[in-house]
Amino acid sequence: MKIIILLCLLTAVLGYSYNDTMIEEDFRGLDKNSDGNFTLDEFEKRLRTTDVNGDSRTSFVEFHKMLRPGIPLTISYASFIIYDQMDNHKDSITDIWDIKMTLSLMDINHDKNVTLEEYKHHIAEMNKRIRHDFGIAI
Numbered sequence: 001m002k003i004i005i006l007l008c009l010l011t012a013v014l015g016y017s018y019n020d021t022m023i024e025e026d027f028r029g030l031d032k033n034s035d036g037n038f039t040l041d042e043f044e045k046r047l048r049t050t051d052v053n054g055d056s057r058t059s060f061v062e063f064h065k066m067l068r069p070g071i072p073l074t075i076s077y078a079s080f081i082i083y084d085q086m087d088n089h090k091d092s093i094t095d096i097w098d099i100k101m102t103l104s105l106m107d108i109n110h111d112k113n114v115t116l117e118e119y120k121h122h123i124a125e126m127n128k129r130i131r132h133d134f135g136i137a138i
Helices: 002-014 020-030 040-048 060-066 073-087 096-106 116-134
Strands: none
Touching: 020 040, 020 116, 040 096, 060 073, 073 096, 073 116, 096 116
16 A cells, blocks of 8 residues: 555656557557457457456556556556546456446447547546546646
8 A cells, every 4th residue: 555655646746648649559459450449349349458367357467558658557556547437446457347337437429439539538537536536647
């Protein structure tokens, strides 16, 4: 626990920059067919590639490995906690229900596709929530 607190303080002091170029690269990684948006199916497939033990759920370790290299553990953990709470279970795993809730939040116009602009908006909202709930500046 002391290590997590220390990491939170370090991240809060040093900060972490997740810029537009990085966001666009991550978006392209989700948009498997390069049509300018991604669907639940594409999002789900991306998460399945990180499901090491094949239980159809994503643990924090699996989640962190899915993210871009260099993201501090504190930011990764804060994001995981927020996504884990999407289904109101707070069970330390993310599953299809968390994924569907996340996608529905990203999909502002409810067309079952997430565009780059919707993805950027979601990232900005996540950054605000991480800053508010965990005191971590991104």
